[in-house]
Amino acid sequence: MTEQTSMRLSKRMAELGLCSRREADSYIEQGWVSVNGVKAVLGQKVTESDRIDLNKQAHESQARRVTVLLNKPVGYVSGQPEKGYQAAVALITPENHWSGDKSRIRYQESHLKGLAPAGRLDIDSVGLLVLTQDGRIAKQLIGDNSGVEKEYLVRVRGKLSEEGLRLLNHGLSLDGEKLRPAKVEWQNEDQLRFILKQGKKRQIRRMCELVGLRVVGLKRIRMGKVKLGQLPPGQWRYLEPGERFV
Secondary structure: OOOOOOEEHHHHHHHOOOOOHHHHHHHHHOOOEEEOOEEOOOOOEEOOOOOEEEOHHHHHHHHHOOEEEEEEOOOEEOOOOOOOOEEHHHHOOHHHEOOOOOOOOOOOHHHHOOOEEOOOOOOOOEEEEEEEOOHHHHHHHHOOOOOOOEEEEEEEEOOOOHHHHHHHHOOOEEOOEEOOOOEEEEEEOOEEEEEEOOOOOOHHHHHHHHOOOEEEEEEEEEEOOEEOOOOOOOOEEEOOOOOOOO
16 A cells, blocks of 8 residues: 555554454544544544554453354354354353363353354364454454464375375365465375365365365364364363464
8 A cells, every 4th residue: 555545544453453344443433543643533544654543442442352262063153053053152151161271261241242253164073263352363363364374184085196185285276266375294094184374165175075085074273373272172261361373
């Protein structure tokens, strides 16, 4: 963006990683944002040379927002469920709170408000699912320019040639679009390790189909620097204050 080009303040705030666009509009409405030392107004245009600051209330609001790590079992959907299915957020209860949680954050019902998945995990896949109230974390993990690695252990059936393995690493296309380079290697005789930096719908299963493999089990074990670790299936914990995805 050149210095002469202007854009909506909320968009610029999201670009800078200050918050999500929706959060930005809320902060502006509440008078929590200033541009070049002057209180901002909704719909205001700015350029990249303008200085944008959040006040104390905005920072305190962000500090209260929680991020939850869930070991999702089979049978739960990440987002809005269709009839007959349950959303993974239904597992975020005091009873399922992992006893090994070291965050020292006490569970409150308010932590469920606006808690949304940052990335998909299919109904028949298991492992690390991140749910957050914080738009900054959601943008890190699923924003258009997100480069955060997601690591999976994938149990497969079928024969994979050397050329097929090469294509899994780089060379396949889905939905008419070339996939970003991945890191794919054998973990053991029937399990592959995938490290991706994107997340198309059912991407790993579809990639495997293209090289003659069938996925019989898929588990996400890491997102960025945050690992699933010892978190038991069906249980959850809070992201610790010192933990970061990037």
